Amino acid sequence: MKNTATREKLIETGAELIGQHGYNATGINAVLKTCGVPKGSFYHYFSSKEEFGLAVIDQFAAAYDAQLAELLEDTTTPPLERLRRYFAAGREHMHSCNHATGCLIGNLGQELSGQSDTFRDALDRVFQRWEQRLVGCLKGAQEAGELSAALPADTLASFILSGWEGAILRAKTLKSVEPMEQFEKILFQQVLVPPA
Amino acid sequence: MKNTATREKLIETGAELIGQHGYNATGINAVLKTCGVPKGSFYHYFSSKEEFGLAVIDQFAAAYDAQLAELLEDTTTPPLERLRRYFAAGREHMHSCNHATGCLIGNLGQELSGQSDTFRDALDRVFQRWEQRLVGCLKGAQEAGELSAALPADTLASFILSGWEGAILRAKTLKSVEPMEQFEKILFQQVLVPPA
DNA sequence: TTAAAAATAGACCAGTCAGTCTAGTATGAG
DNA sequence: CTCATACTAGACTGACTGGTCTATTTTTAA
Numbered sequence: 289m290k291n292t293a294t295r296e297k298l299i300e301t302g303a304e305l306i307g308q309h310g311y312n313a314t315g316i317n318a319v320l321k322t323c324g325v326p327k328g329s330f331y332h333y334f335s336s337k338e339e340f341g342l343a344v345i346d347q348f349a350a351a352y353d354a355q356l357a358e359l360l361e362d363t364t365t366p367p368l369e370r371l372r373r374y375f376a377a378g379r380e381h382m383h384s385c386n387h388a389t390g391c392l393i394g395n396l397g398q399e400l401s402g403q404s405d406t407f408r409d410a411l412d413r414v415f416q417r418w419e420q421r422l423v424g425c426l427k428g429a430q431e432a433g434e435l436s437a438a439l440p441a442d443t444l445a446s447f448i449l450s451g452w453e454g455a456i457l458r459a460k461t462l463k464s465v466e467p468m469e470q471f472e473k474i475l476f477q478q479v480l481v482p483p484a
Numbered sequence: 485m486k487n488t489a490t491r492e493k494l495i496e497t498g499a500e501l502i503g504q505h506g507y508n509a510t511g512i513n514a515v516l517k518t519c520g521v522p523k524g525s526f527y528h529y530f531s532s533k534e535e536f537g538l539a540v541i542d543q544f545a546a547a548y549d550a551q552l553a554e555l556l557e558d559t560t561t562p563p564l565e566r567l568r569r570y571f572a573a574g575r576e577h578m579h580s581c582n583h584a585t586g587c588l589i590g591n592l593g594q595e596l597s598g599q600s601d602t603f604r605d606a607l608d609r610v611f612q613r614w615e616q617r618l619v620g621c622l623k624g625a626q627e628a629g630e631l632s633a634a635l636p637a638d639t640l641a642s643f644i645l646s647g648w649e650g651a652i653l654r655a656k657t658l659k660s661v662e663p664m665e666q667f668e669k670i671l672f673q674q675v676l677v678p679p680a
Numbered sequence: 681t682t683a684a685a686a687a688t689a690g691a692c693c694a695g696t697c698a699g700t701c702t703a704g705t706a707t708g709a710g
Numbered sequence: 711c712t713c714a715t716a717c718t719a720g721a722c723t724g725a726c727t728g729g730t731c732t733a734t735t736t737t738t739a740a
Binding site for chain 4: 511512513523524527532533
């Protein structure tokens with residue numbers, strides 16, 4: 289019968305709590321209590337907390353990537369404008385979580401990549417897929433003549449991802465989206481410039 | 485008699501372990517065992533784990549700021565060259581810790597700013613002092629004619645700090661300093677440019 | 681020399697952690 | 711109906727958590 293509803297509920301609740309408090313600070317019992325699932329069910333679907341954590345990452349990454357694709361491959365909008373919309377969506381999300389959650393992948397990357405290679409690999413794959421989406425959008429901008437082709441798209445993508453993740457971190461500690469705005473401002477003013 | 489040696493040993497060990505495993509994942513007992521100090525001493529010097537964590541942050545921030553000042557205010561070197569040296573030092577540190585530790589303040593900012601306002605405030609103050617050091621160096625560069633005065637130094641400083649922290653995060657998950665190099669490359673090529 | 685204060689020492693506590701275990705219920709196949 | 715499997719249910723375990731407690735040793739000041 290494969291009742292996946294309970295499994296999904298666990299993952300959804302896990303993503304929420306881990307996003308708010310981190311992986312280590314989120315107890316399995318807290319997840320169970322929040323979504324009203326007994327412990328027996330948890331260990332029926334997941335063999336350990338680590339496997340659960342990886343499932344949370346996978347599910348989040350899939351959903352996030354779909355959203356990313358929708359934004360960055362929207363061919364009815366000029367490439368650089370798509371990027372601006374992506375940044376705007378990130379700022380809105382930051383507001384909506386009271387500057388507390390930020391980016392789940394970034395949070396876990398910081399917390400777990402020194403703790404477990406399994407987690408680090410999983411998170412790095414997410415970052416790389418994400419970077420590839422940026423590369424696609426940047427190449428589109430270069431082909432459309434919106435963006436100088438002097439800089440390689442993959443270097444730019446790495447630069448943007450780093451900067452954006454860092455801006456999210458600063459926004460969390462500052463409790464303000466200002467660092468995200470400042471990052472975007474200079475990025476478009478100095479880096480993502482039209483051909484000379 | 486104010487024996488501060490034990491206290492310092494605790495803080496030093498704490499910084500090391502928290503840097504490696506994060507705050508929540510570092511138990512007091514582990515700190516005590518590592519540096520051979522009994523629990524009675526710990527609670528003689530610190531009233532709680534939180535107070536201990538704040539002391540670790542303070543001590544780290546002070547040491548880091550001193551190093552930062554030495555690098556960024558070295559008037560025998562042109563301002564932008566000072567910045568390059570600072571980035572080089574960061575990359576070296578990343579190598580020396582096997583891409584595992586990264587930046588203690590960044591790590592804790594990610595892990596704790598959603599968990600405790602006390603920690604968030606302390607970490608934000610560190611970031612802001614850090615940013616001010618950058619502002620000073622950037623203004624020096626503008627005065628020396630190395631850097632266009634078109635962009636406000638404080639916006640630039642925020643941009644650089646965000647980007648650098650994000651690059652450190654990426655370097656941790658990738659286990660390579662490449663993101664740090666790519667960030668530096670584009671920063672100097674596109675952002676920290678001489679007056680037109 | 682002595683008494684107060686500083687510091688060391690670690691057994692101990694209640695609570696929480698991830699994970700196990702046994703029992704029971706629901707469901708689908710034959 | 712029958713039986714195996716999927717799933718629910720939660721009491722329980724041993725290890726570990728931050729923190730307390732009492733006792734002892736060391737140092738300082740008078």
